[in-house]
Amino acid sequence: MKGVVVINFQKNVVDLICSNFKNNDIISLDQFDQRSILKLFRETAQIKKTNYKKLLNILKGKLAALVFFEPSTRTFSSHAAAFKRLGGQTIEHQNPNVTSSAVKGESIEDAAMMHQQYCDILVIRHPVKGTAKKVAEKINIPVINAGDGVGEHPTQALLDMFTIWEKFKKLTGLKGLLAGDLLNGRTVHSLLRGLSIFSGNTIYLLSPKELRLSKEEFELYEKRGIKLVEIESAKQIPKDCHFWYWTRVQKERLSDKNIYEKLRLSFILSKKLVKERAGKETLLMHPLPRVGEIENEIDDDPRAVYLTTEVKNGMFVRMGLFKLILQG
Ligand code: NCD
Numbered sequence: 001m002k003g004v005v006v007i008n009f010q011k012n013v014v015d016l017i018c019s020n021f022k023n024n025d026i027i028s029l030d031q032f033d034q035r036s037i038l039k040l041f042r043e044t045a046q047i048k049k050t051n052y053k054k055l056l057n058i059l060k061g062k063l064a065a066l067v068f069f070e071p072s073t074r075t076f077s078s079h080a081a082a083f084k085r086l087g088g089q090t091i092e093h094q095n096p097n098v099t100s101s102a103v104k105g106e107s108i109e110d111a112a113m114m115h116q117q118y119c120d121i122l123v124i125r126h127p128v129k130g131t132a133k134k135v136a137e138k139i140n141i142p143v144i145n146a147g148d149g150v151g152e153h154p155t156q157a158l159l160d161m162f163t164i165w166e167k168f169k170k171l172t173g174l175k176g177l178l179a180g181d182l183l184n185g186r187t188v189h190s191l192l193r194g195l196s197i198f199s200g201n202t203i204y205l206l207s208p209k210e211l212r213l214s215k216e217e218f219e220l221y222e223k224r225g226i227k228l229v230e231i232e233s234a235k236q237i238p239k240d241c242h243f244w245y246w247t248r249v250q251k252e253r254l255s256d257k258n259i260y261e262k263l264r265l266s267f268i269l270s271k272k273l274v275k276e277r278a279g280k281e282t283l284l285m286h287p288l289p290r291v292g293e294i295e296n297e298i299d300d301d302p303r304a305v306y307l308t309t310e311v312k313n314g315m316f317v318r319m320g321l322f323k324l325i326l327q328g
Contacts, residue, residue, distance in 0.1 A: 021324035025136040025143045028152050029193035037171070037197065041162050044313075044320035052085055058323055059088030065115040067093045068125040068146065069102075070252075074288060074314055075146050075156065079123050082318035091119060109138050116141045120326060127252075142325050150184045150253055156287050157190030159317040163310050164243055167283055173200040177237055179267050180247030180293060183211045184254075187287040188247060192217070196226035204237060205230045208266040210259065211249065234273055243283040244269065246306075248291050269294040278303065285310055 017024055017036040024031070047055065064083045068076050072094070080090050096102045100111065108131060115122050116139040124132050125146040132145030147153040165171050174195070182188050182205055192213075195201045205213060205228055212218075212230065222228055231237065237244075249264040251257075269284065278284070286294055286306035298304050 020328075021321070022328040023142055024325060025132075025145075026154050026321060026325070027133050027136055027143065027145045029154050029157055029190045029197070031154075032194065032197060034171075034197055037158070037161065037194070040158065040317070040320050040324060041165055043324055044162055044316050045166070047319045047323070048313075048316045055085060055319070056087035058327060059083060059086035062088040062121075062326055063091065063119045064088060064322075065091045065093070065119040065122045066146075067096055067111070067115065067122065069096055070125050070127050070147065071095075072125055072146070074311060075125065075153075078311075078314040079144070079146065079155075079318050081315050082322055085315070086319055086322060088120075088322070091115070108135060112139050112143075115139075121322070144321070147186055149186070150189075150250075151186055152190040152193070153186040153287075154190045155318060155321065156187045156314070157194045158321070159310065159314040160187070160191055160245065160285060160287070161194050162317050163285065163305060163313050164283065166309075166313070167281070168242055171195070171198040171201075174198075174242045175202050175204075175238060175240060177204045177206060177241050177244045178247070179206040179244065179269070181211045181249045181253075182207045182213045182247075184250035185247045185287075188213075188245075189217065191245065192221045192226065192228075196221045196224035199225060202227040202229065204241070206232075206234065206237065206267055208263045210263060234267060234277065237273075237277045239277055240279050241282050242279075243285055244278065246284075246286045246290075246294055248286075248289065248293055251291075265292055267293065269298065271295055271297045274298060274301065274303075 015024060017031050019035050019039050066076060066079055083090050093100055112135045121142045123144040123146050124135055127149050129149040129151035132143055132148045136143035145152060145154055161171060178188055203226060218228060246269045249260060251260050254260045282303055284304040288306060299307060
């Protein structure tokens with residue numbers, strides 16, 4: 001139609017990556033195989049050691065829409081930083097339920113249709129599981145799931161896995177601990193999917209019984225070959241873990257606030273616990289925000305990466321992803 005610019009190219013909708021990221025959505029860790037993950041990590045490692053100034057042409061002229069229906073600090077900022085560090089620009093909607101036509105009742109599909117007329121890629125966070133996939137199926141530009149309710153948070157898992165890979169140079173034969181809200185924590189759901197792509201991994205699960213992984217999720221990951229061991233006390237944490245991955249109790253997913261108060265500090269990553277049960281090289285990780293479940297005293301421990309390496313890697317992994325998706 002004259003005068004109307006319609007961005008119209010075919011993308012693979014929520015497809016397996018199979019080492020080809022070009023124009024692909026990133027909705028779930030289920031889209032990945034070993035080669036695709038390692039391809040992304042090699043790209044990321046390359047970007048990480050390159051001077052920022054040399055990267056500015058990669059996304060020059062490209063525009064990303066960042067649309068976050070749930071609060072975010074790191075995921076929002078790191079996507080924005082990643083896109084801009086590669087020379088692109090962003091349209092940013094934080095809290096669209098207040099600041100966009102969502103207030104007037106516009107559907108998420110219509111809003112996504114708008115963004116594809118302006119932008120080259122859409123990064124979306126939404127409280128309802130499955131929303132990123134629904135949007136990806138509707139529009140023709142690539143969609144990145146920045147968290148869909150209790151579903152998944154694939155880019156967080158990728159940055160967590162990159163942090164582990166960078167340290168131990170492998171993603172097989174790992175022993176790890178996941179602690180906290182394993183029922184509602186979407187980062188955990190993506191991380192377990194990701195770790196189950198590689199062989200020989202054993203993961204210990206420590207959570208209050210009300211917040212254990214659902215039976216379905218537990219069986220799904222086990223079927224894929226990852227060994228899961230539920231433990232009930234911090235005393236059962238093996239002393240030779242490669243990583244501990246702590247998480248907060250997801251207050252916003254619990255309808256009964258008394259239950260939240262009862263469970264929120266069930267397991268605390270304390271200096272004493274680190275002394276008693278962590279190995280010399282155990283990475284101490286957390287997707288953040290932390291709200292009391294990690295003692296601040298641990299922050300200076302060289303094994304604690306949650307406020308430093310893990311966060312920074314979040315930007316680099318997203319740079320790697322943007323580059324592979326938009327440039328190939
Ligand atoms: C996580 C999330 O939003 O799922 N945060 C993040 O993106 N780094 C974890 C959380 O909120 O507990």
